[in-house]
Amino acid sequence: MHIVDSTKSGGVTLDPWSSRAIKDYKRLMETFGIRGIQEIYPLLDKVGMRKSMHMLRGIVFGHRDLDKVLEAKSRGERVAILTGFMPSGRFHFGHKLTVDQLIYFQRSGFKVFVVIADAEAYAVRRIDREKAVKIGVEEYVANMIALGLDPRETTFYFQTNRGTEYYRLIQLFSGKVTMAEMEAIYGEMSPAKVMAALTQAADILHVELEEYGGFKWVVVPVGIDQDPHIRFSRDLADRFSRELNLVRPASTYHKLQRGLDGDKMSSSRPETTIFLTDPPEVAKAKLMKALTGGRATAEEQRRLGGIPEACTKFDMDLYHVLTRDEELTRIYNDCRRGHILCGECKLYSWERLEKFLQEHQKRLEKAKSMAWKIVEAPKF
Amino acid sequence: MHIVDSTKSGGVTLDPWSSRAIKDYKRLMETFGIRGIQEIYPLLDKVGMRKSMHMLRGIVFGHRDLDKVLEAKSRGERVAILTGFMPSGRFHFGHKLTVDQLIYFQRSGFKVFVVIADAEAYAVRRIDREKAVKIGVEEYVANMIALGLDPRETTFYFQTNRGTEYYRLIQLFSGKVTMAEMEAIYGEMSPAKVMAALTQAADILHVELEEYGGFKWVVVPVGIDQDPHIRFSRDLADRFSRELNLVRPASTYHKLQRGLDGDKMSSSRPETTIFLTDPPEVAKAKLMKALTGGRATAEEQRRLGGIPEACTKFDMDLYHVLTRDEELTRIYNDCRRGHILCGECKLYSWERLEKFLQEHQKRLEKAKSMAWKIVEAPKF
Numbered sequence: 001m002h003i004v005d006s007t008k009s010g011g012v013t014l015d016p017w018s019s020r021a022i023k024d025y026k027r028l029m030e031t032f033g034i035r036g037i038q039e040i041y042p043l044l045d046k047v048g049m050r051k052s053m054h055m056l057r058g059i060v061f062g063h064r065d066l067d068k069v070l071e072a073k074s075r076g077e078r079v080a081i082l083t084g085f086m087p088s089g090r091f092h093f094g095h096k097l098t099v100d101q102l103i104y105f106q107r108s109g110f111k112v113f114v115v116i117a118d119a120e121a122y123a124v125r126r127i128d129r130e131k132a133v134k135i136g137v138e139e140y141v142a143n144m145i146a147l148g149l150d151p152r153e154t155t156f157y158f159q160t161n162r163g164t165e166y167y168r169l170i171q172l173f174s175g176k177v178t179m180a181e182m183e184a185i186y187g188e189m190s191p192a193k194v195m196a197a198l199t200q201a202a203d204i205l206h207v208e209l210e211e212y213g214g215f216k217w218v219v220v221p222v223g224i225d226q227d228p229h230i231r232f233s234r235d236l237a238d239r240f241s242r243e244l245n246l247v248r249p250a251s252t253y254h255k256l257q258r259g260l261d262g263d264k265m266s267s268s269r270p271e272t273t274i275f276l277t278d279p280p281e282v283a284k285a286k287l288m289k290a291l292t293g294g295r296a297t298a299e300e301q302r303r304l305g306g307i308p309e310a311c312t313k314f315d316m317d318l319y320h321v322l323t324r325d326e327e328l329t330r331i332y333n334d335c336r337r338g339h340i341l342c343g344e345c346k347l348y349s350w351e352r353l354e355k356f357l358q359e360h361q362k363r364l365e366k367a368k369s370m371a372w373k374i375v376e377a378p379k380f
Numbered sequence: 381m382h383i384v385d386s387t388k389s390g391g392v393t394l395d396p397w398s399s400r401a402i403k404d405y406k407r408l409m410e411t412f413g414i415r416g417i418q419e420i421y422p423l424l425d426k427v428g429m430r431k432s433m434h435m436l437r438g439i440v441f442g443h444r445d446l447d448k449v450l451e452a453k454s455r456g457e458r459v460a461i462l463t464g465f466m467p468s469g470r471f472h473f474g475h476k477l478t479v480d481q482l483i484y485f486q487r488s489g490f491k492v493f494v495v496i497a498d499a500e501a502y503a504v505r506r507i508d509r510e511k512a513v514k515i516g517v518e519e520y521v522a523n524m525i526a527l528g529l530d531p532r533e534t535t536f537y538f539q540t541n542r543g544t545e546y547y548r549l550i551q552l553f554s555g556k557v558t559m560a561e562m563e564a565i566y567g568e569m570s571p572a573k574v575m576a577a578l579t580q581a582a583d584i585l586h587v588e589l590e591e592y593g594g595f596k597w598v599v600v601p602v603g604i605d606q607d608p609h610i611r612f613s614r615d616l617a618d619r620f621s622r623e624l625n626l627v628r629p630a631s632t633y634h635k636l637q638r639g640l641d642g643d644k645m646s647s648s649r650p651e652t653t654i655f656l657t658d659p660p661e662v663a664k665a666k667l668m669k670a671l672t673g674g675r676a677t678a679e680e681q682r683r684l685g686g687i688p689e690a691c692t693k694f695d696m697d698l699y700h701v702l703t704r705d706e707e708l709t710r711i712y713n714d715c716r717r718g719h720i721l722c723g724e725c726k727l728y729s730w731e732r733l734e735k736f737l738q739e740h741q742k743r744l745e746k747a748k749s750m751a752w753k754i755v756e757a758p759k760f
Binding site: 119124129161170174175179199 | 499500502503504506509539540541544547548550551552553554555557558559562569570571572574575576578579
C-alpha cells in the first residue's frame with residue numbers, strides 16, 4: 001500500500017496512505033472479504049502484464065476474484081472490463097482515474113464495456129434524453145477517447161438502448177431476491193433504488209449473455225462505496241448460475257480522490273473539482289486555492305515540513321499529474337522536509353497539469369466527432 | 381345490477397346478483413370511488429353504442445372515468461381499450477369475458493391494445509421465452525382472433541419487445557413514487573412486485589406516448605382485484621401530467637366468474653375450468669360435475685326449487701352460453717320453480733356450449749396461423 005514499495009530516500013519512507021484513512025480501508029477490506037491487490041502481482045507477471053501506476057501507488061488497493069480472471073486469461077479465454085457513468089455532469093479527474101484503469105486493462109487485451117447510465121440519470125436527476133445523450137457522447141465518451149481508450153475495442157452503450165435481453169434480465173433478477181436481501185446490502189429501499197440496483201446488476205452481468213458477447217470473465221473497477229453493486233451482482237450470478245450460466249464478476253477497488261477542499265469530489269461542486277475541459281486559467285485558479293498540508297507560517301513550514309498526505313494538490317500529483325515516481329518522491333520528500341512552500345509547489349504541478357490539459361483538449365475536438373460516430377445513441 | 385332490469389316473469393324477479401356478493405361489490409365501489417356502469421348508459425346512447433350483454437347482466441358493473449372517454453369519443457377524439465394476459469396457461473372462459481369486452485369496444489371504434497406479459501410470466505412463473513411466445517401467440521392471440529377480435533385493429537405486443545420508450549417509462553415511474561405509497565396500494569412489496577407494478581403501469585400508460593400512438597383516452601377492463609394497478613396508474617398519470625402529458629386511464633370493472641367448484645377460476649385448476657380448446661368430451665365431463673344450487677333430493681328440488689345464484693353452471697349460462705335473455709330468464713325461472721333438475725339443465729346448456737366450442741375450435745386453426753403472422757414476437 002505504498003507509492004513505491006522500494007523507495008526510501010533520505011530516511012523518509014514514501015507512504016502517503018499510512019494515515020487513518022488506510023486503516024479504515026483495511027477494516028472495510030476485512031469486513032467485506034476484499035483482498036489486497038498485491039496478491040495478484042505474480043499472476044500479472046504470468047500473463048505478461050505490468051503493474052499499473054495506480055496499483056503501485058496504493059490507489060488501486062484491492063480486488064475480488066481478479067486472480068480468477070487473470071487465470072482465465074492465461075488459459076486464452078476472453079476477458080473484459082466494464083464500467084458505467086451517469087451522464088449528469090462534466091468529466092473530471094475522478095472519472096479519469098477509472099478510465100486510466102480501463103486503458104490499462106484494454107492495452108493488456110481486455111475488451112471494454114462502458115455503460116452510459118441515461119435511465120438512471122433520468123430517474124434520479126431528471127436529465128432528459130437529449131441532454132443525457134449529448135453529455136454522454138460529448139463529455140464522457142469523447143474524454144475517454146481523448147485519454148487514450150481505443151474505441152475499436154470498446155462498446156459504449158446507453159441503458160435505454162440496450163435491447164430486449166438486457167431488460168429481460170432486470171425483470172428476471174427482480175424475481176429472485178427479497179426486499180430484505182436488498183435492504184441488507186443497500187439499506188432502506190425506494191422503488192427508484194430497487195430499479196437502479198437491478199439495472200446496475202444487469203449492466204454488470206449482461207455481457208455474460210451470448211447476445212452481448214458472452215464474456216464470462218469480467219472485471220469491474222469501483223470505489224469501495226460502489227461495492228454493494230458488486231456484492232449484489234455476485235449474489236445474482238450465483239442464483240442464476242444454472243439458468244443463465246452466469247459467473248460472479250470480479251472487481252478492483254480504488255480510493256476516491258478528494259475534491260480540492262478535502263471533501264468529496266463531485267461535478268456538483270465545480271469550484272473544488274477540476275474538469276478535463278476546464279480552460280487553463282480556470283483550472284489554475286482552482287489548483288492554486290487547493291487545500292494543502294502546509295503550516296500556518298512559512299517559518300513553521302520550513303522548520304516542521306508540510307504534510308503531503310493532507311494535501312489535495314498532492315492528490316492530483318499522486319493520482320494524475322506526476323506520473324514519474326522519481327518526481328513524485330522528490331516532491332513528497334521536499335514537502336516533508338520543508339524544502340518547498342505550497343505556492344511554489346502548486347506552480348510546479350500546475351506547469352505539468354497545464355501541459356496535460358492543453359494536449360488533452362487538443363485531442364478532444366477530434367475525439368468528439370469520433371464519439372458521435374461510434375456510439376449507438378438512443379434517438380431523441 | 382339485474383340480468384335484465386325489465387324482466388319479471390311469473391312473480392320471480394330476475395336478479396341473480398342480489399346476494400351477499402353484490403353487497404360486497406357495493407361496499408368496494410363506495411370505498412374506492414368506482415361508479416355504477418348504469419351512469420354511462422345515456423352517454424352510450426349519445427355515441428351510438430348499444431349496452432353490452434355483460435353490462436345489462438350486471439357482470440360489468442362499474443367504471444372510472446368511462447364517461448370522460450365516451451365524451452372524448454363524441455368529440456371525435458381517438459379512443460382505445462387495453463388489456464394484458466400472462467402467457468402462463470391455457471385460455472379459459474374467464475379470459476373470454478375480458479375479450480368479449482374488447483370486441484364490444486372495438487366494434488364501436490376503439491383501438492385495441494393487448495399486452496402479452498412475458499416478462500412477468502418469466503419473473504413470476506419462470507416460463508421461458510420460447511414457451512411464453514408460443515403460449516402467447518397460439519393460446520391467447522389465436523383464441524382472441526377466433527372469438528372475433530379484429531387483428532387489423534389490434535396491437536398485440538410482448539413486454540420484452542416493446543422498445544426503448546416503454547422501458548424508459550418504467551425507470552421514470554420508479555423515480556416518482558415512494559415505497560410507502562406502493563405499499564399503501566399493493567400491500568407488502570418485494571422487488572418482483574415493484575417491477576411488476578411499474579411494468580403494469582407502463583403497459584397501461586405507454587399508449588399515451590406519441591411513439592405508441594398517442595391515445596389519451598384509454599379504458600382498461602379489469603376485475604376488481606386488479607384495481608390497485610388502475611389506481612397506481614392513475615396516480616402516476618397525475619404525477620407525470622406535465623412532464624409527459626399523461627391523462628388518467630379509465631377502467632371498467634367486471635365480476636370474476638367462479639370455477640366449476642365455486643372457487644377461483646384458474647388455469648392451474650384445470651378440472652374446474654373449461655378451456656376454449658378443451659375437446660368436447662373433456663368440457664362436457666367438467667360441466668356435468670359442476671357445483672350447482674340444487675337440493676339434496678329430486679323431490680326437495682321440485683318442491684323448493686333450485687338456487688341458480690349458487691350454480692356455477694348457471695354462471696356459464698349467464699356469462700357466456702345463453703346469450704339470448706329470454707332463454708336465460710326461462711332457465712333461471714325453471715330452476716327457481718323446481719321445474720327442472722340439475723342433470724337435465726346441464727345437458728341443456730351443454731348442447732349450446734358444445735356447438736359454441738365446435739365452431740370456435742374450427743375457427744381456431746386458421747386464427748393460429750394468422751396470429752403468428754401479425755404478432756411481433758421477440759426472437760428466442
